[in-house]
Amino acid sequence: MRTSEGEQGGGGVGAERTPGGGPARPEERLEQAVRAAEQALIEFEIAVETFRVEVENFSRLHEQKLGPMYARLEELDARILEARAARSDDPEDRRRADEARARLMPIPGVEELLNGWMDGDGLFPEATAMLTDRPVRPPRRVRPSDEARKLYRDLARKAHPDLAQEDAERERREAFITRVNAAYARGSEDELRELAEEWAAGPEPKRLPSAAEELYARLEWLARRKELLTLVARQLEDGAIGSMLRLAPDDPDRLLEEIAERLRAQVAEREAELAELLA
Numbered sequence: 001m002r003t004s005e006g007e008q009g010g011g012g013v014g015a016e017r018t019p020g021g022g023p024a025r026p027e028e029r030l031e032q033a034v035r036a037a038e039q040a041l042i043e044f045e046i047a048v049e050t051f052r053v054e055v056e057n058f059s060r061l062h063e064q065k066l067g068p069m070y071a072r073l074e075e076l077d078a079r080i081l082e083a084r085a086a087r088s089d090d091p092e093d094r095r096r097a098d099e100a101r102a103r104l105m106p107i108p109g110v111e112e113l114l115n116g117w118m119d120g121d122g123l124f125p126e127a128t129a130m131l132t133d134r135p136v137r138p139p140r141r142v143r144p145s146d147e148a149r150k151l152y153r154d155l156a157r158k159a160h161p162d163l164a165q166e167d168a169e170r171e172r173r174e175a176f177i178t179r180v181n182a183a184y185a186r187g188s189e190d191e192l193r194e195l196a197e198e199w200a201a202g203p204e205p206k207r208l209p210s211a212a213e214e215l216y217a218r219l220e221w222l223a224r225r226k227e228l229l230t231l232v233a234r235q236l237e238d239g240a241i242g243s244m245l246r247l248a249p250d251d252p253d254r255l256l257e258e259i260a261e262r263l264r265a266q267v268a269e270r271e272a273e274l275a276e277l278l279a
Contacts, residue, residue, distance in 0.1 A: 030215040037222045042160045044226065046153055048233045051242075053144065053185050058252055059241045065256050069263040076270035078104055083277035144187040151192035152184040159199050162222070 081097035144152070159177055164170035176199065183191035236242045248255035 027212055027215070030212060030219075034215050034218050034222070037219060038160075038162045041162060041222050041226055041229075042157055044229055045160070046156045048229050048236070049156075049181065049184075050149065050152070051233065051236055055236050055239070055242050055245060056185070058245050061252070061256060062241065062244070066260060066263060069260065069267060072267055073263065073270060074100075074104060076267065076274055080270060080274050080277060083274060087277065144184060145189060148184060148187055148189050148192055151189065151196060152180065155180045155192065155196055155199065162225075 078097070078100040081093070081100045085093040085097040156177065159173050159180065161170045161173040161177060164173050176195070180192070180195055183195060237246065244255065245252060
């Protein structure tokens with residue numbers, strides 16, 4: 001995620017004078033600083049949320065495409081250790097084989113306790129379908145289009161809660177942005193366009209003049225919020241999926257296929273090794 005300190009910092013505090021040419025009042029300069037900090041924070045928050053959606057979607061695709069291969073490798077590793085233990089009759093080999101098999105086993109007793117609805121890995125697909133009254137289907141591929149990104153950024157700039165000056169207006173914006181985030185996570189251009197129309201037709205909030213003490217408090221809150229977002233961005237970037245995504249931000253499908261090729265080669269090697277041990 002490309003979020004430099006320059007992007008986070010926004011424009012400078014800026015003007016020292018009023019539009020008429022006279023010196024700016026301290027409150028006006030403080031208001032300018034708050035507005036600049038608000039806009040910088042909004043841009044940073046948009047970047048973080050965009051990257052979070054990308055990480056979430058890539059994680060879903062990663063699990064859907066590569067999960068079965070990882071499971072196959074783990075099963076083959078356990079069977080190889082079991083075959084070695086059977087050949088050597090060594091207690092240490094048996095211990096390693098038992099540990100590998102135990103990692104693949106569900107939690108004992110869960111299936112009986114829940115009457116066959118689930119095991120240690122979660123609800124059975126049939127149980128999920130029955131409870132939700134929906135057919136079982138794989139997770140849908142979601143990657144927001146360029147148009148969806150543009151709509152999301154425009155809405156986030158216009159409706160961001162940090163632009164509110166009253167509690168009621170902030171609550172309205174927070175509820176609206178929650179819907180915007182959900183539509184963006186689904187990659188739905190139609191929903192985002194409808195939300196843009198809804199926002200344009202809504203009431204125009206009024207900005208009340210703020211006292212200097214309130215402006216200072218606002219700047220302090222914005223600074224704390226920026227620190228929190230910086231931490232969230234760092235956690236996303238340093239996570240396993242975020243680190244993988246940074247290797248090929250423009251073509252994650254190619255990265256997944258490269259990993260899949262390596263996993264297929266490892267599966268073939270393990271299968272050959274197991275066949276040799278069982279021969």
